[in-house]
Structure formats: C-alpha cells, structure tokens
Amino acid sequence: MENKRVKSQPKKNLWKPEEDTILRNYVETHGEGNWATVSQQSGLMRGGKSCRLRWKNYLRPNIKRGGMSQEEEDLIIRMHKLLGNRWSLIAGRLPGRTDNEVKNYWNTHLNKSCPRGKRKPIHSDEHQNTTITEENSITNRNNKVRRLSNPPIITTETQEISTPDQRLVLEETRKEEGSSFIADPWTILGDTEISFNCDIESPIMPVNNNAKFVLDDEPFIAYMDSFLLFEAFGCTAGEDGYAEVGAMQSIIP
DNA sequence: AAGGAAATCAACCGCTGCCCA
DNA sequence: GTGGGCAGCGGTTGATTTCCT
Known part of the structure; x- marks a missing residue:
C-alpha cells in the first residue's frame, strides 16, 4: 500500500x-x-x-509534523468554540502548526457529531480520554464534563463571561505569552458565571482603570491577543480611547 | 486476496483585503 | 478615488491509505 x-x-x-x-x-x-x-x-x-x-x-523552519498532542487538541477545541473557523488565528496559538493542518485536523478528528469509522484514530488513547460527549460539552481525562456554552449574563458594571472555557482560553494566553494581569479582572460568581471587567490596558489601547491587562512579551502575539480579546468581547475604542463594551450576545450563540 | 467504503490530508480554488502607483 | 497586483484565508477537491467484509 x-x-x-x-x-x-x-x-x-x-x-x-x-x-x-x-x-x-x-x-x-x-x-x-x-x-x-x-x-x-x-x-x-x-x-x-x-x-x-x-x-x-x-x-518553513519549525514546522511541527505528526499527531496533535492532547494539549493542542484541547486548545483547538476551545479556540474554535471561541473564534469559529478562523484557522489562521487558531493556528497562531499552536507553535509549529499551520492553518491548513489545524483545519484538516478539525474536519477529520474533531468535527464529528457521531464519531465512528473503521480506522483507528491516530491517537486512540487520547481520543479515549477526550471526547465530545454532546454539542456543548467536553469530557476530559478526568471524566469531568466542561460545559462550553451557557447563556450570557450581562450586568451593568461588568461583562459576564458566559463560559468557563472562554476564561481558560484567555488565561492560557496569559500564561503562554508571559503576559500578566496587574489585577485579575476575573470574578467567579458561581459555578459557571464568571465576571470580567472589560477595562483593559493593552499596548494598543491604553486605559487607566482598575483592572489592567498588560502584555509585555512578544509584541506581535500580544497585539494579536489584544485584538482577539477585544474582538471576542465586543470591545471597541471610545472617543476618549477607553475600551467600551459591546453586546456580548453578538458573539455567543 | 480482492474489492469497496471510509478516513486522511496535500493541494487547489475562489474570494477578500491591503498596498501602491 | 480607483484599478491592478499580490498575499492570505477558508472552503473544497481528489488521490492515497487504511480498514472491513
């Protein structure tokens, strides 16, 4: 063969x-x-x-070939939930992976409502531990179900993160890029309700508010993160340069 | 062993946005 | 302001591989 x-x-x-x-x-x-x-x-x-x-x-140098790791697969799932089919952005979070590879991987391994088939999965042991159990949840290695979407809750003071997953993505971004929140803007309100104060300081949109988001490493990635963050949460620049919060419902199904 | 079905993934296609003259 | 050229992106195609009967 x-x-x-x-x-x-x-x-x-x-x-x-x-x-x-x-x-x-x-x-x-x-x-x-x-x-x-x-x-x-x-x-x-x-x-x-x-x-x-x-x-x-x-x-290109530094291209990573071979099967996706568990961490990469997890990240793809979460990023896709957050960003949709924006493969280049998702691939940008996976060093050595290309948008084409991520896209193919999603279409062949992850985008299956009813996983079946004759072939063994490339990482059968990993797939055994991470399966999409229903449309809006993921079962991880520890058999814990993470919900991926909940109705957004909007308050006057803060914007609620509708999914813990969205926090995970952004926290991971923070960790990976060495970025640091001067003050953690996240507030856990309940099991699945997390508040995020959208007053953010970033290299491209400085604001002087109580919760500051500082990205000091890898300017380009930091820029992208800022962009993603603002895009994901519907933030726009106000007349005074301060971040304003748009309707989160527009990005959350 | 052979043939068919399904899965995989490299490559192509068409569209969009940006840049520059 | 505009039109052409180019780069980049996401969707799709189709050849190949793998598995099952």
Whole structure:
C-alpha cells in the first residue's frame, strides 16, 4: 500500500523532493515574499500561490509534523468554540502548526457529531480520554464534563463571561505569552458565571482603570491577543480611547 | 486476496483585503 | 478615488491509505 503513490503517476501536482529543494534554496537565498516571481526566477513550474502554500505548510523552519498532542487538541477545541473557523488565528496559538493542518485536523478528528469509522484514530488513547460527549460539552481525562456554552449574563458594571472555557482560553494566553494581569479582572460568581471587567490596558489601547491587562512579551502575539480579546468581547475604542463594551450576545450563540 | 467504503490530508480554488502607483 | 497586483484565508477537491467484509 505504501508504494501506491510511487507506482501510480499522481494526477494532482504533488510536490517532488527536488522541487522542495529548489524552493527551499530559493527562499533561504532571497527570503519570503514575492511569490509571484518565485516560479520564474527559481525555474519551478509552479504558481506563486502553490509555492507560498508549500513553503508555509511544509518547508518553513519549525514546522511541527505528526499527531496533535492532547494539549493542542484541547486548545483547538476551545479556540474554535471561541473564534469559529478562523484557522489562521487558531493556528497562531499552536507553535509549529499551520492553518491548513489545524483545519484538516478539525474536519477529520474533531468535527464529528457521531464519531465512528473503521480506522483507528491516530491517537486512540487520547481520543479515549477526550471526547465530545454532546454539542456543548467536553469530557476530559478526568471524566469531568466542561460545559462550553451557557447563556450570557450581562450586568451593568461588568461583562459576564458566559463560559468557563472562554476564561481558560484567555488565561492560557496569559500564561503562554508571559503576559500578566496587574489585577485579575476575573470574578467567579458561581459555578459557571464568571465576571470580567472589560477595562483593559493593552499596548494598543491604553486605559487607566482598575483592572489592567498588560502584555509585555512578544509584541506581535500580544497585539494579536489584544485584538482577539477585544474582538471576542465586543470591545471597541471610545472617543476618549477607553475600551467600551459591546453586546456580548453578538458573539455567543 | 480482492474489492469497496471510509478516513486522511496535500493541494487547489475562489474570494477578500491591503498596498501602491 | 480607483484599478491592478499580490498575499492570505477558508472552503473544497481528489488521490492515497487504511480498514472491513
């Protein structure tokens, strides 16, 4: 079976090792970008898009291949719940993973209402421990069910985080990027009700409020986090530059 | 062993947004 | 202001692999 691909001439334009070498050498010499001219200058009979995709998804340094870890899978699930099919943003939270890979992984491993099939899962032991048990919940290794969506609760002073999952995502972001809340803006109100004070200080939208969100490492990621945070919670900049809170219902089904 | 069904994933396609002249 | 070129993104396709009967 292994040799099928070798024996039969592929109809699709799969990349050959020599093409990979040419492209890799070209990019290492000239740098990324100008994909439209790569094919002409390198001699590759490929379109710019194809070259860009091949480089981005397979040849780029630090690309991580192989099965997703439990942590990565968890993160994908949570990020997808929060962001939807924004694969590039989700992949941005997974070092070494590409949007294409994340998308494929979601479609083949995670986006199944009724998991079944003849094949063994790639990580059968992991899938055994993490399964989507119903539409809005996840069972983790410890067999604890985490609810993924609850009706949002809005108060006048603070915005409620409708799901503990949303807090997990943002807390993980904080941990991973070395960001720090000067004062924890989160307030747990009950089992599933968590309050978040949306007065946030960030590199792109400084405000001087009681709860400050400071991202001091990796400016780009911090920028993205700020963006995500503001986008996710419907924050917009007010006239005075202060963050204003929009309707959270708009992002929560 | 053979054939069919299902799963996987690399690659392509089309659309959108940004940049620059 | 606008039109062309390019990069990036998400959706889709289809070849290949794997499993079951």
